[in-house]
Amino acid sequence: MLYFTHWGAFGGEHTLPDKFSELTAMIGTFYDAVIEPRLWQKALDDMRGHFGFHLGAISVIAMPTGTAVVQVTTNIPDEYLAGMQAYNDDVIELWGGVARMAEMPLEEPILQSRITGPDVWEGNRFYEEWVRPLGLVDQVGIMLARDRTMVGNIGLGVHESSQPLTEAHMEGLRLMAPHVRRAAIISRMLDGAASAAATFEAALDATRSAVVLVDAEMAIVHANSAARAMLGNGDPIASVRGKLSLPRELVPNRLQVAVQAAARAEHELGRRGIGIAAKSRDGTALSLQVMPLEKRTMRGGLDRRATVAVFIADATAPLEMPADAMRLLYELTPAEQRIFELVVSGETTASIARSLGVATSTVRSHLLKIFEKTNRHTRGDLVKLSREIILPG
Template identity: 40%
Template sequence: MQQASVEKFSDLIGAIYDCVIAPEHWTDVLNDIRMELGFATALLSAYSFTNVTIGVNAASGTDPVPTLAQTSKEYAADIVELWGGFERIRRYPLGEPIVRSQAVPEEVILGNRYYREWSRPRGLSDAVGVALVREKTIIGNAMFAQHESDGAIEEIQISGLRVLAPHIRRAVTISNLFDMKTVEAATFAATVEALTVGVVLVDEDAKIVHANAAADAMLTANDPILVRQGRIAVQSTATTKSLQSAIAQAAKDEAALGQKGIGIPILRPSGDPLVIHVMPLRRGSVRARLAQRATAALFVASASGPPQMSHVALNQLYDLTPAEIRIFELICEGHTRDAISDLLGVSVATVKTHLLHVFEKTGCRRQVDLVRLAKSLTFPV
């Protein structure tokens, strides 16, 4: 397949974010992604445990979604086995495309009931999985299957998914904050006002264009967001820098925003952990009509779990990719490079390359320095 143009990827990313406002568009967007990257089928599934009306269940190039859902339920245990089991799946980095044939031994795949009875009869020889969300309140995944007539999955397809995955992650995560399946663009302002999470619309300089009632209360109390020199900020200087950098990038080129601005961690004086999600607004047929002066919407929401060594901090402060973050974590857990290779289903050379990038980006020279850095990354940043 040929490399997609920058403009085409920008259009796809714009359409992805429009799905936050109009989730009924997910099927069409998923089909466009599948066609652009040359996959035979695509599935996007996300389920909220708190907002029962919220969920994404879109499929393209395969059986109708209800039939697919029933099939998945029938083969649930087999599907988990096909991707290496629960423990292996838990270790896959969020947002990183995982090629099944590279991660799981061939004998496991060929002997798997789901593969033999469902995938193989349809000519689906391999697949790429992307973990989008893995939290207490929401879980989401995307899967793209390759038809045997198209040969092996190519690196250009994986590269394309790496570009799109963080935007799908952000859109799915923010969708969970809304209390309805569809938000009409004409009533977006009213919907924002009714949300219990803080929502702040800002311009390219991080100056506030509008804040809903929940965000207004936070700003009045300087807890946890505030205005510093006319710009949106938080108490931590480092976190403020990350937040404002994400806003500037969203205004300049949302396609290059990547992992930045997904779940920026902050902490209230009470000790309650919160996160800020940054969603671009300028591009896209739906979002561009919401607020003419605003370039980004900031969602200030409760964190889904207790404070941990923040992988978000690793991305926001050091620009580590999901794969680099996962290797950082495994190194800090005491795993060797060979063990990490086995756990993630990648070559030792790939582990070494990612680790080299981790050293370069963090300024660390030894693995013990990475462990010290991990201990210092308490919540918040």
């Protein structure tokens, strides 16, 4: 089992790409699972084993129908899987209740023991009948989605025989999280088409979402019927000398940067290409997702010139100022965005840590990244920035 103690973030000489190198195969399997849904099981099991967890589960539910987009588990005995839904309310209680769960930033790994403790666990039906008998002593939860179109999360159980989790483990999960989230979002957009279709290209043509396949230079290789209609109208996407263009992109060139990163190496993509914001001609808010294709295990028929898939859909929620402007302009992670909001509202480091269920050191680390990304140096600078920031267009 790897503990990642050689990573640059913990005093070594390695750069960020080095941190990703050992995770590249796992990242790729999650993207493969978008095309071959049966691979979600392998992707989750690889993640569980790599980080030394005892068991794991991923749940992605389409809203408002409640249909399962992804529902896989690993290393959970069959007798414990049966009837798990009967414990929903008890599980929510272990995570501090609905309101507390709504505060958890997307993509941020949260230890359950930082949210609740034995005073809540003891007597909880799920804990007494499920957690304790399986020898679990803690759980890491990662929220993947929480909007009008889907809810999704990962749960990873820590066994009593396991080595203690370190901040290095949590940092590794943070590096994985945006890739898993992207795979979940795109799986929701495909709406089951990938499972039903004989080829991935057929799945793209069957989905109602607009999808354009491009090469590293943005040249259009394939567009499904929904995307062809948009291209024909020149709204909200256009073809300029055969290359994909996004005329009303809120932050210029983010799509191009994401496509180039995805084409170079999928681990370089990180959070780039998740929720690229744009508008249509009539002002409708749009959100674009970028997924690397070059190393995918295709089910035949897809043009090998295609290195990146671009998915276009209506935004799941209106932009909220100034937090969403900060996220878009400075490429903040969801956790950094939430910490920015709390800092601007006057919260201390300790109160932010309690609110989010993370260590104070994690808050400080995120805050340093916010300062670096915004070229600001104090909390007062961030407050001032929040009053001044506007989005282009």
